[in-house]
Amino acid sequence: MNKQDLADAAQKVLGGTKVQAEEVVETLIDTITKALKSGEEVSIAGLGIFSTKMRPARTGRNPRTGETIKVPSMRVPKFRAAKALKEAVK
Secondary structure (H helix, E strand, C coil), rough: CHHHHHHHHHHHHHHHHHHHHHHHHHHHHHHHHHHHHHCCCEEEEEEEEEHHHHHHHHEECCCHHHEEEECCCCCCCEEEEHHHHHHHHH
């Protein structure tokens, strides 16, 4: 399933045009992304929690040259599935 499939499902439920359904899906994704950028958690009941965590700095190796490089710390997205989602997938 991809973004277009989600838009098609939204159109079937909401009615309207495909363009409007695509805007709904796009708005949802943009809103989640903006919240994560600002450090907020996004909790969707029955689905799970989107959040961010800090990945610590580390040393890595360039596979092409074998040179050791420093990888800086960075904030990365994280998803924790809700119990209802875990049970549905079993």
